[in-house]
Amino acid sequence: MIELEHLSRRFGATSAVDDLSLTIPRGDICALIGPSGAGKSTALRLINRLIEPDGGRVLIGGEDAARLPVVALRRRLGYVIQSVGLFPHWTVARNIATVPRLLGWERRRIARRVEELLALVGLEPAHGGRYPHQLSGGQQQRVGVARALAAEPEVLLMDEPFGAVDPLTRRSLQDALKDIQARTGTTIVLVTHDIDEALRLATTLAFLTGGRLVQAATPHAMLAAPASPEIAAFLGGPRLGLRLLQTATAGARTDFSRTAAGEPLDADTPLDEVVARMVAAGVTALPVRDRAGRAGVITLADVVAR
Amino acid sequence: MRPWRLARRPVVWVGGLFVLLTLTMDRLGPLFHWLFPRLDRPVYSRAGFPELALSHAALAGGASLVAAVAGIGAAVFATRPAGRGFAPALETAASIAQTFPPVAVLALAVPALGYGAAPTLLALVLYGLMPVIAATLAGLRAVPAGAIEAAEGSGFSPLARLWQVELPLAAPLILTGLRTSTIIGIGTATIGSTVGALTLGSPILDGLAGENPAFVLQGTVLVALLAITVDLAFAELARRLAV
Numbered sequence: 001m002i003e004l005e006h007l008s009r010r011f012g013a014t015s016a017v018d019d020l021s022l023t024i025p026r027g028d029i030c031a032l033i034g035p036s037g038a039g040k041s042t043a044l045r046l047i048n049r050l051i052e053p054d055g056g057r058v059l060i061g062g063e064d065a066a067r068l069p070v071v072a073l074r075r076r077l078g079y080v081i082q083s084v085g086l087f088p089h090w091t092v093a094r095n096i097a098t099v100p101r102l103l104g105w106e107r108r109r110i111a112r113r114v115e116e117l118l119a120l121v122g123l124e125p126a127h128g129g130r131y132p133h134q135l136s137g138g139q140q141q142r143v144g145v146a147r148a149l150a151a152e153p154e155v156l157l158m159d160e161p162f163g164a165v166d167p168l169t170r171r172s173l174q175d176a177l178k179d180i181q182a183r184t185g186t187t188i189v190l191v192t193h194d195i196d197e198a199l200r201l202a203t204t205l206a207f208l209t210g211g212r213l214v215q216a217a218t219p220h221a222m223l224a225a226p227a228s229p230e231i232a233a234f235l236g237g238p239r240l241g242l243r244l245l246q247t248a249t250a251g252a253r254t255d256f257s258r259t260a261a262g263e264p265l266d267a268d269t270p271l272d273e274v275v276a277r278m279v280a281a282g283v284t285a286l287p288v289r290d291r292a293g294r295a296g297v298i299t300l301a302d303v304v305a306r
Numbered sequence: 307m308r309p310w311r312l313a314r315r316p317v318v319w320v321g322g323l324f325v326l327l328t329l330t331m332d333r334l335g336p337l338f339h340w341l342f343p344r345l346d347r348p349v350y351s352r353a354g355f356p357e358l359a360l361s362h363a364a365l366a367g368g369a370s371l372v373a374a375v376a377g378i379g380a381a382v383f384a385t386r387p388a389g390r391g392f393a394p395a396l397e398t399a400a401s402i403a404q405t406f407p408p409v410a411v412l413a414l415a416v417p418a419l420g421y422g423a424a425p426t427l428l429a430l431v432l433y434g435l436m437p438v439i440a441a442t443l444a445g446l447r448a449v450p451a452g453a454i455e456a457a458e459g460s461g462f463s464p465l466a467r468l469w470q471v472e473l474p475l476a477a478p479l480i481l482t483g484l485r486t487s488t489i490i491g492i493g494t495a496t497i498g499s500t501v502g503a504l505t506l507g508s509p510i511l512d513g514l515a516g517e518n519p520a521f522v523l524q525g526t527v528l529v530a531l532l533a534i535t536v537d538l539a540f541a542e543l544a545r546r547l548a549v
Binding site for chain 1: 457
């Protein structure tokens with residue numbers, strides 16, 4: 001669990017982060033969103049003390065971060081950045097082993113952990129012996145995530161982690177991250193300016209503007225009731241309703257007492273994709289099947305019902 | 307590298323030729339007599355060539371070592387948070403040192419340090435600092451910002467970050483600075499003979515003063531071979547660093 005208590009940080013005359021209080025429960029994925037210059041990255045860097053606060057404090061698992069030795073603190077927090085920042089003179093395996101080596105793990109434990117992590121982020125064991133420049137951008141970012149997770153950090157801090165890769169790769173990295181988080185239960189604090197990424201990954205959205213927290217809520221709650229016109233505009237303005245569709249899946253709106261012919265949709269399909277398929281097929285109802293094998297039908301009326 | 311593959315490297319050939327010529331120069335009298343038939347003494351004999359070469363190499367090598375340690379140290383300091391304000395002054399001082407002709411440094415150093423090796427060493431060190439400082443600063447500043455931020459965020463201590471991330475990534479550029487510095491040192495050491503240091507410049511200066519082109523040729527060829535050998539050795543090192 002991370003608690004930010006009345007955090008403030010000024011740069012000269014401007015206030016980058018202003019009286020920010022936010023509690024992020026264990027296992028949560030919290031996305032910090034907001035316009036450029038809202039103080040999202042500064043807030044993230046206040047957590048691992050790459051920037052020191054002028055006021056307020058950060059509690060990590062109840063411990064005051066300011067009282068921990070800064071180097072020890074950072075080894076407990078994974079950090080992933082947009083530029084990845086892999087060490088170009090080290091192999092992938094050596095990069096992943098960065099924090100375990102700093103922590104002085106024994107050699108065999110490190111080797112085992114590197115092998116695990118390569119598999120976890122979806123890379124081949126052979127990738128371990130390559131150098132960063134021999135990998136694609138998406139693969140490099142996977143290595144960046146593996147390096148951040150290496151010493152089983154309590155919290156993963158990510159600063160626009162997938163901002164520099166193409167949309168398709170970004171999507172697969174997001175899926176991989178979601179999968180990893182589900183398996184490890186790591187708390188994640190994510191800075192992103194990509195609202196779709198935030199909706200896809202986060203369990204909590206925290207909207208910042210001018211260094212202040214305006215609203216913190218689940219994606220569905222924020223989309224259903226944005227606290228300010230600025231948030232409503234940021235979430236899509238007139239198209240906000242389409243984003244709302246991303247926050248629910250077909251299964252929740254399906255009538256399982258009926259069936260229909262055709263190839264069934266997966267019940268986990270988000271509603272925006274259901275609408276897209278209806279448009280593509282020119283129909284207003286589609287068959288659905290859930291993981292248990294139950295068959296049902298979803299109609300356009302079910303989708304738009306609130 | 308296996309010995310037989312090493313034997314194919316140019317550095318071994320040029321270096322071998324340098325050593326061979328140094329050891330056999332005094333027996334090449336007939337050759338130089340044939341080249342310069344009017345000269346009474348066709349081979350320099352006031353000091354043995356092995357002695358001249360050793361002294362020359364020790365002077366240039368020692369000065370380069372001092373310049374390397376001091377130059378890398380100063381540049382590292384100037385890129386730390388504590389020394390950042392020191393960087394502009396350092397760059398200015400280093401380029402000013404480079405504008406002094408080495409002969410002027412020698413002339414100024416003799417009254418303080420006397421004749422011989424000491425003023426030569428001082429001039430060579432001052433002269434060798436600039437390329438090392440410039441290259442080390444450039445190398446450290448060229449380390450990708452992402453790698454630095456990742457190192458900081460991963461919990462490297464400042465010393466570990468310098469040693470494990472910054473210096474290895476700056477190494478190729480630092481090496482080019484050391485290479486330039488050392489080559490300049492080998493060339494410049496020849497003028498140390500004007501203040502009485504024993505170097506391969508001694509036959510050159512005596513030859514110029516006594517109108518003996520054979521002496522000039524002997525000194526020049528050996529200095530050139532030494533410089534090329536060392537340059538090729540640095541090239542080998544750079545090649546291995548790049549792999």
